[in-house]
Amino acid sequence: MSVRIILLHAGVILALFLMQFLASDYVVLTFTRIMVLAIYALGYNILFGYTGLLSLGHAMFFATGLYGAALGVTRFGLGVPEAMLVAIGLGIIVSTVIGAVSLRASGVAFMIVTLMFSQAAFLTVLYFGDYTRGDEGIVISDEFRRFSLFGLEADLANPVLRYNLALAFLALAVAVTLAVIRSRAGHVLVAIRENESRTAMLGYDTARYKLLAFVLSGAFAAFSGASYALMFAYAGSTLASIQYSIHPLLWTLLGGAATVLGPVLGTALMFLLVDFASGFTSASLLVVGVALILLVLFFPKGILGTLRQRYLPWLP
Amino acid sequence: MSLLLETRALSRSFGGLKAVEAVDFSLSRGEVRAVIGPNGAGKTTFVSLISGRIAPSSGSIVFAGEDVTALPAFRRVQRGIAYTFQITSIYANLTAEENVALAAHRPGTHAGRDYLARVGLADRAAQRSGTLSYGHQRLLEVAMGLALRPKLLILDEPTQGLSDSEIESFIGLVRDVARDATVLLIEHNMPVVMTLAHRITVLDRGRILAEGRPEDIRASDAVQRAYLGTG
Numbered sequence: 001m002s003v004r005i006i007l008l009h010a011g012v013i014l015a016l017f018l019m020q021f022l023a024s025d026y027v028v029l030t031f032t033r034i035m036v037l038a039i040y041a042l043g044y045n046i047l048f049g050y051t052g053l054l055s056l057g058h059a060m061f062f063a064t065g066l067y068g069a070a071l072g073v074t075r076f077g078l079g080v081p082e083a084m085l086v087a088i089g090l091g092i093i094v095s096t097v098i099g100a101v102s103l104r105a106s107g108v109a110f111m112i113v114t115l116m117f118s119q120a121a122f123l124t125v126l127y128f129g130d131y132t133r134g135d136e137g138i139v140i141s142d143e144f145r146r147f148s149l150f151g152l153e154a155d156l157a158n159p160v161l162r163y164n165l166a167l168a169f170l171a172l173a174v175a176v177t178l179a180v181i182r183s184r185a186g187h188v189l190v191a192i193r194e195n196e197s198r199t200a201m202l203g204y205d206t207a208r209y210k211l212l213a214f215v216l217s218g219a220f221a222a223f224s225g226a227s228y229a230l231m232f233a234y235a236g237s238t239l240a241s242i243q244y245s246i247h248p249l250l251w252t253l254l255g256g257a258a259t260v261l262g263p264v265l266g267t268a269l270m271f272l273l274v275d276f277a278s279g280f281t282s283a284s285l286l287v288v289g290v291a292l293i294l295l296v297l298f299f300p301k302g303i304l305g306t307l308r309q310r311y312l313p314w315l316p
Numbered sequence: 317m318s319l320l321l322e323t324r325a326l327s328r329s330f331g332g333l334k335a336v337e338a339v340d341f342s343l344s345r346g347e348v349r350a351v352i353g354p355n356g357a358g359k360t361t362f363v364s365l366i367s368g369r370i371a372p373s374s375g376s377i378v379f380a381g382e383d384v385t386a387l388p389a390f391r392r393v394q395r396g397i398a399y400t401f402q403i404t405s406i407y408a409n410l411t412a413e414e415n416v417a418l419a420a421h422r423p424g425t426h427a428g429r430d431y432l433a434r435v436g437l438a439d440r441a442a443q444r445s446g447t448l449s450y451g452h453q454r455l456l457e458v459a460m461g462l463a464l465r466p467k468l469l470i471l472d473e474p475t476q477g478l479s480d481s482e483i484e485s486f487i488g489l490v491r492d493v494a495r496d497a498t499v500l501l502i503e504h505n506m507p508v509v510m511t512l513a514h515r516i517t518v519l520d521r522g523r524i525l526a527e528g529r530p531e532d533i534r535a536s537d538a539v540q541r542a543y544l545g546t547g
Contacts, residue, residue, distance in 0.1 A: 187414075187423030194407045201369065201405075202419050203393030203464065 005316055009178065012261060013171045020163050028163050030275065034268045035166040036227045037247070039173040041255075041263030043220020044248035049257035050181055051213040052193030053103075056111045056245050057118030060098070061218040063125060063240035064091045065225025067132060070235035073144040075131070080147035080156065084226050091222020092215055099214035103207065118245050125237045137236025138229075145230060162231050169227055170264070173220060177260050180216065181316060189213050190258075221248075254295060256302030260316050265303060320345045320498050321366065321468060326375035327522075328361055335361040337522040338375070343468070348490065348499045350513035352506075352533075358522040359502045360402055363470045366500070367399035368392040380467060396467030400457045400474065402502070408446030412437055412456055415445050419463035431459040435489060450477045458486075462493065469493060470500045475508055487511055510534070 016035070020028050040062055047053050068087030072078040078086060102113040125132045132138065145156035156162055180186050188209050191199045200206045229235040238244075247270075248263070255266025270288070277287035299306040308315040321343040328336045336358045343349055351359050364370040366377060368389030376385045384392050393399075407415050416428025432438050435455040440448060445456055454477060461469050471490070475483050483505070490499060490512055503509050509516060509530070516533045518526040526539050533539055 182424065184423055187418065191407060191410075191418050191423070194409055195405060197369075198401075198405045198407065199418070200388075200390045201367070201393060201399055201401075202460070203390050203421065205390050 002314070004314065005178075008315075009174055009261070012264070013167065013174070016167055016170070017164075020160070025159065028159060030271060031268075032159070032163045032166045032231065033228075034271050035163075035170040035264075036224055036231060037271075038170055038251075038264040038267040039227065040221050040224035041248045041251040041267050042173045042177050042260075043217040043224070045217075045252045045257060045260075045263045046177060046180060046189070046220070047213045047217035048249065048252055049259070049262070050186065050193065051189040051210060053210065053213065054111055054249070055102075055114040055214075055217075056242075056249075057098075057102075057114030057116075057121075058217065058221050058248055059240050059242065059244035060118040060121035061091050061095050061221035062225040062228075062244055063121060064094045064218075065222030065227075066229045066235045066239055067125070067138075067225075068222065069226035070138045070140055070229040071131065073230070074138060074140055080145060080154075080230055081149055083230065084223075087226035087229075088219055088222050091225070092219050095215045095218020095222075096211070099211050099218065103210050103214060115242070115245070118242065122237065122240045122242070125240045132235070132237065135237045137234055137238075140229065140233040140235070142233070145233060156231055157233075166227065166231065169223070173223070174260060174264070178316065181260065185209060185212060193258075250292070253302055254292070256299075256305030256308070259302070259304040259308060262302050262304040269303075318345050319343070320347075320380060321500075322378045323366070324376050324378070326362075326365060326372055326377065328365055328370060328373050334522045336365060336372075339519075339522075339524055341517065341524065343498060343500065345467075345498055346494070348494045348501065348512050348514050350501045350503055350509040350516045351519060352503065352509060352516060353519035353525070356521075357519040359519055360472060361522075362519065363399065363472060363500060363502060366468075367397055367470055369399065393464065393466075396465075397470065398461045398464040398466035398468070399470045400461040400472060402472035402476070404450070404453045404457055406445045406453055406456055406460070408444070410445060411442050412445045412448065412459075413441040415456055416459050416463045419460035420465075428459070428463060431463040432456075434462060434492070435459045436485060451479060451482050454478060455482070455486075458489065466497055468498045468500060470502075472502045473504060474501070475503065475505050483508060 044058055047055060065087040068090040069083045072083035072086050098117050102110060102117060105113045126134050142157050147154055154161055188204055192206050192209060196206055251266035251270055252263045254269055256262030273288055273291055274284050277284035301309055319342055323339055323341045326336060326339045339362065353359050361370060365372050368387060376383055379395060379397060412432060413428045416431050417423050417425055420427040429441060432441055435458050437452060437455055437459060440452060448456060454474060458474060475486055478486060487508060493499060513530055516530055517524060518533060518539050526533060526536050
């Protein structure tokens with residue numbers, strides 16, 4: 001891997017680390033949220049950006065992590081680290097099963113199948129309202145968010161710890177994404193996106209590679225969902241709704257599909273845009289809509305995608 | 317010479333159309349075999365059945381002693397059946413070198429360079445393949461076929477759209493390939509067929525009309541009528 005690629009990504013992580021010493025508490029909180037959700041977008045990008053598969057149902061994997069962690073600590077007596085691992089494990093299992101079924105379809109049919117599964121998952125959350133507390137949601141009280149790991153006491157209610165943990169998770173997700181897309185499998189995923197039938201005729205088991213991308217994105221989504229529940233002490237059905245399947249798609253498109261940092265940038269920009277717009281109008285989504293239209297007009301490949309095309313061909 | 321490929325009563329119909337009907341076909345190792353026939357004779361369907369891109373309606377395919385009829389295409393490729401597309405099917409957004417490296421199953425490396433050199437595209441390695449000329453894209457297809465290091469290389473109309481000088485060097489290339497692979501060639505260009513093929517199979521309306529050495533095929537009345545023209 002070339003030095004400038006490492007420097008760029010390490011630089012972004014370092015900048016985010018330094019930001020906490022300069023920014024207000026509010027900005028730190030916002031960026032904690034952005035970083036956690038950017039993990040979701042990073043995984044989505046492996047499936048959508050690199051493999052070319054558009055899922056409209058990833059909220060179900062996000063929700064798997066979210067509820068896996070929330071119920072894990074509140075109902076099953078798990079500690080925070082164990083609940084995280086269980087939630088990610090569940091995300092892998094659920095996405096393997098759903099992926100194996102839905103990847104039998106392609107194109108629009110794949111979008112519809114993933115959307116339907118996700119709606120079924122959403123309704124399941126509401127149906128088991130006794131456990132999930134429906135759209136009111138589970139509020140995780142502070143006692144469940146304290147844990148000790150390697151002899152260190154930690155409390156997720158502490159904003160500084162929370163910020164740095166989110167940053168560490170984001171750095172991990174970026175590193176894994178970089179490793180995946182630069183691996184042999186990563187090249188095959190791009191080959192599938194570019195010409196699937198040809199890739200099969202070169203002797204690659206395309207179904208297996210597509211499932212790999214699907215499960216990776218599902219695992220990232222569950223990782224993000226579990227982090228979200230534990231760090232912000234909340235798991236509600238809104239976070240399992242269709243909106244949360246669309247979000248990672250928009251974030252990825254905004255920042256640049258098939259660029260490693262694009263989803264991170266897209267998540268941040270969308271958050272800041274909504275934040276900025278809601279400061280002076282109640283129609284903040286209108287502002288977001290206009291911004292997206294401008295994006296399609298002037299940055300059809302997303303911000304980093306278009307930058308790469310014009311100026312930075314080396315950008316991964 | 318030992319048998320590399322054998323089809324038994326291989327058939328495929330599309331609705332009422334019998335594109336390939338009860339074809340018994342065998343191919344020896346090291347052979348260069350041409351399949352000729354008028355348009356719509358079922359040539360592409362026939363090789364698609366062998367490569368696994370299309371499933372047969374009935375019949376069986378044995379490759380290197382193994383029944384591969386039920387295997388999906390990618391497994392057949394892994395066993396050594398390579399197919400180069402009649403309609404160019406490359407990765408237009410990737411460079412020529414990336415295309416061939418994928419075929420060599422070493423994507424992200426320079427493993428494709430030797431194969432590009434063999435087809436005369438070494439100086440085009442870094443060019444986005446969608447911007448290559450048509451003739452060069454055809455040669456890239458062939459390079460990808462070579463990079464698979466197949467036991468059987470199926471070339472579907474490889475010289476279509478090539479200039480005379482490109483055809484000349486292509487003939488040399490196929491001879492070179494034939495030293496360590498068996499070649500199944502669908503070709504309309506009769507001089508190329510006559511020069512390269514050890515044996516020729518003539519398909520007409522999904523059936524084998526004739527089979528034999530080039531000079532026998534040229535002399536056959538039935539083939540003359542069906543294909544070469546009676547003129």
